[in-house]
Amino acid sequence: MKSVVDLSGKRLLLVKQSSLGDVIHTLPLVHALKRKFSTVRIGWVVERGFAALLDRDGAVDEVHPIHIPSTSDPLADRWAYGRAFAATVKTLYRLRRQFRQAPYDVVLDLHASLRSGFLALANPGGVRIGFADAKEGNTWFQHRLVANASGCVHAIDKNLLFCALFDCEVAEEDFHLCSSPEDRDGVEQFLANSGIGTDERLIYVNPTARWQSKHWLVPRWGALCDRFLAAGLRPVFGGSRDDVSYIGEIAKAMTRPAVVAAGRLSLTESVALMQRASVYVGLDTGPMHMAAMIGTPVVALFGPTHPERVGPYGVAHVVVRADGLDCLCCRKRTCAELRCMHGIEMERVFAATMGLLQGQ
Numbered sequence: 001m002k003s004v005v006d007l008s009g010k011r012l013l014l015v016k017q018s019s020l021g022d023v024i025h026t027l028p029l030v031h032a033l034k035r036k037f038s039t040v041r042i043g044w045v046v047e048r049g050f051a052a053l054l055d056r057d058g059a060v061d062e063v064h065p066i067h068i069p070s071t072s073d074p075l076a077d078r079w080a081y082g083r084a085f086a087a088t089v090k091t092l093y094r095l096r097r098q099f100r101q102a103p104y105d106v107v108l109d110l111h112a113s114l115r116s117g118f119l120a121l122a123n124p125g126g127v128r129i130g131f132a133d134a135k136e137g138n139t140w141f142q143h144r145l146v147a148n149a150s151g152c153v154h155a156i157d158k159n160l161l162f163c164a165l166f167d168c169e170v171a172e173e174d175f176h177l178c179s180s181p182e183d184r185d186g187v188e189q190f191l192a193n194s195g196i197g198t199d200e201r202l203i204y205v206n207p208t209a210r211w212q213s214k215h216w217l218v219p220r221w222g223a224l225c226d227r228f229l230a231a232g233l234r235p236v237f238g239g240s241r242d243d244v245s246y247i248g249e250i251a252k253a254m255t256r257p258a259v260v261a262a263g264r265l266s267l268t269e270s271v272a273l274m275q276r277a278s279v280y281v282g283l284d285t286g287p288m289h290m291a292a293m294i295g296t297p298v299v300a301l302f303g304p305t306h307p308e309r310v311g312p313y314g315v316a317h318v319v320v321r322a323d324g325l326d327c328l329c330c331r332k333r334t335c336a337e338l339r340c341m342h343g344i345e346m347e348r349v350f351a352a353t354m355g356l357l358q359g360q
Contacts (some may be wrong), residue, residue: 004038004125005166006166009039010229012038012108014026015107016049016111017045021122022110025155027174031176036168037166037191041062042064044060047291048065051063053267054316067082067087068088082230092122107129111139112134112138113132113134114137114138119137124186126141131145175231179271185301186348187273190265191276200269201234201357202273202276203228203236203353204280204287204291206281206283207221214301214303214341215331217341217342218246224349225254233278238265238274238282238288239262241262244260244262270287276298280292282301283300288312292315299318299349300318300351301344301349302321303322303340304335322340322342322344327339
């Protein structure tokens, strides 16, 4: 496909509002475009919970935070669609007023949904570009379509297909996340208050995910973290305020006190904590993609999702999965049996972690 436009001096809008992992997967494309076209002004429509991450990023000039309640969350009730519809209408009205004042020349719709199509349409004029395999009628909103490669393609590689439109190539330097000196100072203060010295090796532990089907067993998390402590490593539990209760159950299963950063650090401070950690150990979820983008080695427990599509990208890693199951990669958000996760033994996760650490 030929280049749509020279982006020099132009205004480019990205629509990729969620989830955290999907936002992370889009950043290499944005960094590559900004590196090639230094005068392009890049805006981004994103869920407000992730806006701080983009505010830190020098490649993103304007962040348009929105909040539309999720209808795919396993905990969503029957009124979720009504709330989402009302929030979408208000959001479109507000974005339309913003974009009229400073319209964008090109809009990249990487979310590929009906809602993102309407969000892109809020910009008056401009060339809208999306994926040819988008669902929910998203292709009807686009002027140009990007064809996806056949077969199993990682989400990052799929997003990078847009580079060809602008004769742009991605480089190693485009894979990074940004944090501020204040974020790093906040993390060091938190660690000091938790009794962790500057020379201690940390393990960023992320045991939670939105999908119930991704969860491991609480006793195994407790036993694993006890093994880390016995080996002279300091596990630190990351996550959000919503994860504190679950992590508390893991802490009760441990024989030594746990260090819990969940709910106490911001998203950008969590980036700084991952930069400080020697390895990430956890589930397939947004923080895993953050760690990989930072360059922190990853041990990831996989069950219902496909590691070739959404696994750790471009970083030393080990994917741990149960053996001999025909239901892997089922993409179910809930499961009554959880054979894929319960089949992962604690010793395998510990050995994988130690193997990565020995390679550093």
